[in-house]
Amino acid sequence: MHRPPAPETSDDTLAPALRDVRAVVFDTDGVITDSARVHAAAWKTAFDAHLRAHPPEDPDRRRPFDVRDDYLRHVDGKSRLDGAAAFLAARGIDASDETVRAVAAEKERLFAERLREHGVDAYPGTVRLVRALRRAGVPRAAASASRHAGELLSRAGVLDLFDVLVDGGEAARLGLAGKPEPDLFLEAVRRLGVGAGRAAVVEDALAGVEAGRRGGFALVVGVDRAAGTDTGARLLRHGADIVVRDLAELVVGGAPK
Structure with a gap:
């Protein structure tokens, strides 16, 4: 609250x-x-769903999004599109404009939903x-x-x-x-x-x-x-x-x- x-x-x-x-x-x-915790949670839900649907060929890159290390390394402080592109590229996943925009849009939806429910x-x-x-x-x-x-x-x-x-x-x-x-x-x-x-x-x-x-x-x-x-x-x-x-x-x- x-x-x-x-x-x-x-x-x-x-x-x-x-x-x-x-x-x-x-x-x-x-x-x-x-x-930042709300952003990180929304990114995790969006990225983990994408990883499950499009698993990288390298098994080591299939691990879930880490709300500390991955958030800090790839998305913290960046725009949604830049953050999505950076993480997807790091995991060897298709980082085309279409994919990046889809993942970023899902993160945006999740963030807005959690913001309305819980505030900051x-x-x-x-x-x-x-x-x-x-x-x-x-x-x-x-x-x-x-x-x-x-x-x-x-x-x-x-x-x-x-x-x-x-x-x-x-x-x-x-x-x-x-x-x-x-x-x-x-x-x-x-x-x-x-x-x-x-x-x-x-x-x-x-x-x-x-x-x-x-x-x-x-x-x-x-x-x-x-x-x-x-x-x-x-x-x-x-x-x-x-x-x-x-x-x-x-x-x-x-x-x-």
């Missing part, structure tokens, strides 16, 4: 890592909201950080390859915490390249009126931190919520300057909510 964000307090301040930053761009799924929440630590940035006068943008980003943020009760939203619909309209290209993030900071060299990107996807690095952002923050894995090390290798488990680590002062 959806939980509204905690009431705001005024005793959090920014950690030293963010004190010279003049704008921050946040990825949406897995960074602002817990919707914003991570409390992220809300703390975004509110601390707002009090400090630092502009904030939300960015996502998903066309659902605005709906997700609205359902989670945090849309009004961001000055700018650049979602998958805007990316398609403007012809922005997908991650790991930095186009989405560069468009977000352009709308905030701050150069990338004075801004930060916050991401949980390998393609996302690589995009931040390619875009020349002053600080790339990786978010690793997968305890007990090597995700943090992989985020660092792909371009993160620092990795945190929760974005509350980037505020100092008040009691955690």
